[in-house]
Amino acid sequence: MKKEHLPEKRCVVCKRxxxxxxxxxxxxxxxxxxxxRCRRNKI
Structure with a gap:
């Protein structure tokens, strides 16, 4: 599968x-x- 077709999500901490x-x-x-790093800095 090509990279542009991979599923995507938004990080709950940094929103990227x-x-x-x-x-x-x-x-x-x-x-x-x-x-x-985001996992460690979760709310």
Missing amino acids: PFTWRKKWEKNWNEVKYCSE
Whole structure:
């Protein structure tokens, strides 16, 4: 699949868009943060 066709979400902390990654394949529905840094700085 080409990168422009990958699913996309917005990070709940920084509000930036991030795209699907292979490591999130099994739990894409639960992913909320674009990075470890955002996850640590959650509200």
